Amino acid sequence: MESVKGKKVLLVGATGGIGRRTAALLRQSGADLFLTGRNADSLSVLASELGLPANQTAVVDLQDPTSLDQLSVSFFAVFPHIDVMVNASGIGIIKPLEQLEEEDFRRTLDINLTAPFRLMKKFLPVMKQAGKGLVIHIPGVLGKVPMAGAAAYSASKYGLVGMMQSLREECKRTQVRFTLIYLGGVDSPFWDGIDLRVQRDKMIVAEEAAKAIWFLCQQPASGVVSEMVLQPFNHQAI
DSSP: OOOOOOOOOEEEETHHHHHHHHHHHHHHOOOOOEESSSSSHHHHHHHHHHOOOOOEEEOOTOOOOOHHHHHHHHHHHSSSSSSEEOOOOOOOOOOOGGOHHHHHHHHHIIIIEEEEEEHHHHHHHHHHHHTTTEEEEEGGGGSSOOOOOOOOHHHHHHHHHHHHHHHHHHHHTTTTEEEEEEOOOOSSGGGGGGOOOOOOSSSSEHHHHHHHHHHHTTOOOTOOEEEEEEOOOOOBBO
């Protein structure tokens, strides 16, 4: 495996349940981190816990193109290049079609699909110019196997998978690598606002999901884990 020590790592969505734990693991391993989050207070607390200076964080609104433009400026003001980008951001709206509003659908696509597109526009050309880099996105298992009530969410995640697979083809003559991790049922705040009866005690612990992402950040230069599926041994909606 390749050490992340000294690697310049952008972690988008660092204040989420999985993101916070991933940030801690990467920091402990010596990565040079740049963190983003939606909530300024949460981001400040996390940066303090990890001993990061304020200029290695950015409050980002994924629905605002100018916010992502500023992220790029802020990142490259601190680091000369980018080695790894991990996108741990996203929202989940789980509703049957009759209850799913068009605004729900649009917001889900904005955050889960359009925002990653904008991230790629800002950071992938830099990786392509350098001829190397690692991009990790988390489409979740619903980007591979849909379920009832996940029309908006699965649409956004299937779109994300298709986009990343296409970009992988664009970069096949470089050493820029793409990894998709399909997480299923992680016990995190993701589920707090979802009206669905699930067995959270049987879900993957957020710490273990973060360890999987941390592991993927250390892939050897000679190969790539194109996909990883990590899901609970046995849990279901009740």
